[in-house]
Amino acid sequence: MSGKVASMRxxxxxxxxxxxxxxxEGFTHLISFAAGHEIIRQRKRDLVLARMTxxxxxxxxIAAGTARKLVFSWLGNPGVGGLHAIRRVTEGSEASxxxxxxxxxxxxxxxxxxxxxxxxxxLRSYFExxxxxxxxxxREIESPYGDGKVxxxxxxxxxxxxxxxxxxxxxxxxxxxGLLGCxxxxxxxxxxxxxxxxxxxxxxxxxxxxxxxxxxxxxxDAVVVEPWGAHPSYVxxxxxxxxxxxxxxxxxxxxxxxxxxxxxxWVHDLGGRAGYVEKLGQDRLASLTPASAPSGVVDYGAxx
Amino acid sequence: MSVEATSDxxxxxxxxxxxxxxxxxxxxxxxxxxxxxPNIAVNLAKRTIAPDxxxxxxxxxxxxxxxxxxxxxxxxxxxxxxTAVTSMFELFAFYLQGxxxxxxxxxxxxxxxxxxxxxxxxxxxxxxxTRLPGSGxxxxxxxxxxxxxxxxxxxxxxxVERIDFRTSPGxxxxxxxxxxxxxxxxxxxxxxxxVVTDLGIYHFDEHGEMRLDSxxxxxxxxxxxATMGWEVRIAEALGTTPAPTAEELWLIRExxxxxxxxxx
Numbered sequence: 001m002s003g004k005v006a007s008m009r010x011x012x013x014x015x016x017x018x019x020x021x022x023x024x025e026g027f028t029h030l031i032s033f034a035a036g037h038e039i040i041r042q043r044k045r046d047l048v049l050a051r052m053t054x055x056x057x058x059x060x061x062i063a064a065g066t067a068r069k070l071v072f073s074w075l076g077n078p079g080v081g082g083l084h085a086i087r088r089v090t091e092g093s094e095a096s097x098x099x100x101x102x103x104x105x106x107x108x109x110x111x112x113x114x115x116x117x118x119x120x121x122x123l124r125s126y127f128e129x130x131x132x133x134x135x136x137x138x139r140e141i142e143s144p145y146g147d148g149k150v151x152x153x154x155x156x157x158x159x160x161x162x163x164x165x166x167x168x169x170x171x172x173x174x175x176x177x178g179l180l181g182c183x184x185x186x187x188x189x190x191x192x193x194x195x196x197x198x199x200x201x202x203x204x205x206x207x208x209x210x211x212x213x214x215x216x217x218x219x220x221d222a223v224v225v226e227p228w229g230a231h232p233s234y235v236x237x238x239x240x241x242x243x244x245x246x247x248x249x250x251x252x253x254x255x256x257x258x259x260x261x262x263x264x265x266w267v268h269d270l271g272g273r274a275g276y277v278e279k280l281g282q283d284r285l286a287s288l289t290p291a292s293a294p295s296g297v298v299d300y301g302a303x304x
Numbered sequence: 305m306s307v308e309a310t311s312d313x314x315x316x317x318x319x320x321x322x323x324x325x326x327x328x329x330x331x332x333x334x335x336x337x338x339x340x341x342p343n344i345a346v347n348l349a350k351r352t353i354a355p356d357x358x359x360x361x362x363x364x365x366x367x368x369x370x371x372x373x374x375x376x377x378x379x380x381x382x383x384x385x386x387t388a389v390t391s392m393f394e395l396f397a398f399y400l401q402g403x404x405x406x407x408x409x410x411x412x413x414x415x416x417x418x419x420x421x422x423x424x425x426x427x428x429x430x431x432x433x434t435r436l437p438g439s440g441x442x443x444x445x446x447x448x449x450x451x452x453x454x455x456x457x458x459x460x461x462x463x464v465e466r467i468d469f470r471t472s473p474g475x476x477x478x479x480x481x482x483x484x485x486x487x488x489x490x491x492x493x494x495x496x497x498x499v500v501t502d503l504g505i506y507h508f509d510e511h512g513e514m515r516l517d518s519x520x521x522x523x524x525x526x527x528x529x530a531t532m533g534w535e536v537r538i539a540e541a542l543g544t545t546p547a548p549t550a551e552e553l554w555l556i557r558e559x560x561x562x563x564x565x566x567x568x
Contacts (some may be wrong), residue, residue, distance in 0.1 A: 026362050027392060027553075028378020052392075053440075077566065078339060078376035082435070082543035090435045103439035104362060105396040124401050125444035127489055128473040134429050147474055148490050177365045178383045178393045236380050243375045293384050 003170030004223045005200065008272055011222040013036040020159035021048040021071075021113075023190065024057060027181030028078065029236060030164040030194045033057050034229035034273040035197045038079040040064040041267055049099045050158055052107045053180065056232070056249050062097065063259045064267075069098035071156070071277040073107040080246050101135055102153060108182045110156035112232070114189030120152040144287050161190035163215065166238065168227065169203045175212040175283025177295075178236025184214045196224045198238055208300075228277045240286040315548050317502040318457075320520045323548040325409075325490025325500040327353055334358045335407045336400065336445055337368075339377050341455045342409035345500075345555070345567040347373055349528040353557050355463050360399060362441040364390045371561040373443065394414050400448045403492050404442065405408055408449030412456045414467040416533050417513050418482070419496030421446065422467040429469060439471050446472035451497040458501040464533040479512030503528050504546060509537060518543040 006014075016022060016039055024032050036057040039047070043066075049058050050071040059077070061067060065083035077083055089097040094204070102110065109121035122141065132138040132151065141152045163183040168174040174195045176183065186191045195215060200223070206213060232245035252258045270276050277285070315323075325345035329335060332351045337359055338344045351356045359368040361472070363378040367387025374381055383389055395405060398406065413436050414422035423442060427433030446452050452474070456462060474496045475482040482495055499506040499514055503523040506514040515537040516528060521544060528536060548556075561567050 016511070028376050030361075049327075068432070072438070074437050075435065076437035080375070084436075091432055093431055095431050101438050103443040104392065104441040105401070105444045108393045108396060123444070124491070125447055127447055127486060127491065128470070128476055129443055130424070130470045131439065131443060132473070148488075150310075168316075178363070178380060178389065180379055181364065182391065182392050184391060185393060234380055236383055241376065241379060250510065256512070279416050290380070 004172050004217070005170050006222040006224055008034055008038045008196070008224045008226060009271055011083045011194050011224050012042055014195055015221055016044055016160050017045055021050055023050040023158040023186045025051060025163055025186040026230070026233065027052060027159060027179055028226060028241065029179040029181065029234060030183070030230050031055055031057055031233035032164040032229060033231060033233065034196065035196055035225045036061050037267045038272070040263065042197045050156060052104055053078070054083060054086065056083070056246060059085045060254055060257070060263065062086050062089065062261055063253070065098065068102065068179060073102045073104045074247065076154045077084045077244070077246055077250060080250050084250070088256070093286055095214070100130070100137070102138065103131065106138065106153045107156070108185060110153050110187035110267045111182050111189045113153070113155035114157040115185050115224045116131050118155060120154055122150040122152050124150055130303065133281045156189060158190040160192045160194065162194045162196065163187055164196045164235070165215070166197065166235060167195045167199045167205070168223050169201060169206050169217065170223060171203065171217035171279045172204045172215070173203070173217045174215040174220070175206060175209065176214045177212060179286055180214065181201055187215045187219060191271055193220045193222050194222045195230050197228050198227050198229070198235055200225045229273050232282070237290070239285070242288055257277045305420040311381065313547070313550055314381060315553055316567065317523070319518065319553060320392070320458070320545065321455065321500055321502045322348060322567070323552045324505055324520065324545050326452065326484060327356060328453060328498050328505070328554070329354045329407065332357060332407050333342055334360060334405055335409055336360045336362070336405045336448055336449055338408070338410045338442065338445070339379065339440065340412055341566060342410045343377055343561055344373055345364055345455055346409055347560055348552065348555055350560070352552060358403060359502065360395070361396060364392050364395045364398060366390065366395070373517045375565055383550065389485060395423070396444060400444060403448070405445070405449040406450050407453055408445035409453045409455070410445060412462070414462050415454065415456065415499065416464060416467050416474070418476060418478060419452070419499065419508060419514060420467055420470050421454070422469045423472060424466055424469040424471045435507065442517055446503040447491060448492045450494055452493065452495060454496060458503050458528070458531040460531050460533060463531060469511070474518060475508060475512030479510060480513050482515060503531070513537055518545045520545045521547050
């Protein structure tokens with residue numbers, strides 16, 4: 001198998017460029033921390049980072065100075081509190097990070113418009129709120145059929161979308177189960193797509209269960225095999241969310257020096273994900289591995 | 305943390321708040337579960353007063369049966385055993401905007417007397433004193449869910465005369481205006497119907513304004529007034545919230561939140 005298979009280093013070097021709009025999507029589930037860390041290691045600059053929920057990965061990427069702007073809909077460390085590196089550059093008179101914010105449905109609708117080549121997407125949200133004032137790209141429009149007002153959001157077309165998946169073929173046909181978030185929309189909206197997987201599988205595995213394919217190799221530029229590449233987020237059926245990490249990040253990220261020391265120790269000083277996984281240690285990995293709960297097998301039937 | 309003593313059980317005000325919020329879900333069918341305190345309240349309701357409640361998570365799950373109470377609302381436990389996993393587009397477009405949600409259960413950083421909610425910034429938008437998470441799905445939940453329930457701790461900085469930013473609409477400037485705009489613009493949501501705090505339970509009166517209907521055991525009207533930025537309306541027949549039962553407390557402490565992530 002070769003096809004589009006690449007190392008993370010090569011994929012990021014070739015496909016992510018300074019100034020790009022980059023979407024690393026995945027709602028709590030399947031967040032490609034491995035790709036985010038490689039972007040930090042390669043010292044990419046002036047990125048516009050798009051993500052519904054910036055999560056700890058964008059806190060780290062913004063702490064590392066990779067971004068000039070953030071496009072998002074919910075900014076926090078779920079269940080823990082704030083994202084402190086981002087707060088440092090968005091609060092008070094020193095605020096330096098440009099923000100463009102929507103609601104969740106607004107962000108999903110933006111990717112959908114981008115994927116479907118539409119000039120905007122209409123939704124029943126934002127009425128009587130301050131969001132269209134804070135973000136003038138959210139605009140009120142009249143229905144052309146004369147039945148009232150809705151709000152429109154513009155398409156979001158990332159230069160690069162990076163998603164993590166349970167498995168893909170060497171051609172990039174990617175299969176996901178568990179929370180689907182907006183990865184499909186974000187990938188179809190993007191100019192370039194990187195799929196990072198736990199496991200590379202033969203095309204016959206993909207073809208045996210085509211309902212599970214969310215992204216076809218048709219739109220994929222690179223496939224990176226990176227087991228545990230979504231840690232401390234999770235991969236349904238493979239490993240659990242490492243909530244301890246999310247809690248530990250809170251005090252680290254409150255302190256500029258501790259944040260820089262963490263980035264040195266866990267990103268810059270490691271060559272890549274394999275080193276990170278080794279450093280996490282077997283005990284930590286074992287503690288995150290769930291018991292099995294397989295789906296039933298469905299029969300697609302053979303039609304000749 | 306204050307602990308109220310009853311004859312044979314003591315409980316915290318946070319536990320009372322969660323229990324009171326869960327009980328409000330009696331008779332409800334489909335509930336959109338917000339991040340934070342709503343998550344534990346809804347899961348308690350499912351295990352007690354509302355076993356048939358369908359839990360909807362914005363991450364894209366309908367009919368969740370979480371076996372543990374997750375720290376985040378995108379946890380893998382909401383997937384395993386659920387009725388359906390959907391894309392987020394499908395969840396927001398078909399389930400929420402399509403009109404299938406009875407109750408949207410939200411938290412808030414700031415709320416005003418009409419139930420308008422701020423979760424975006426404290427201070428001005430461009431150079432805020434505190435940058436909060438923002439809308440997430442709350443804005444469209446407040447507009448499209450038939451009713452909105454709110455759970456939050458009371459405080460003079462959170463129950464304010466004027467919120468700093470309107471992230472999610474409540475009864476706008478009052479019932480008359482809210483009903484007119486909701487009708488004219490075709491919103492599915494009727495607006496907020498209950499706010500449960502660590503001190504009491506509020507419903508909304510004919511003016512669309514929050515009214516204290518029940519005081520939790522041990523809480524006083526002085527405490528209520530000291531933690532609200534306006535002269536609060538109080539029901540003529542002000543009740544006392546029944547204390548948590550042993551079963552409710554056991555579920556919170558042993559099953560839902562043994563590490564105290566929500567109740568600390």
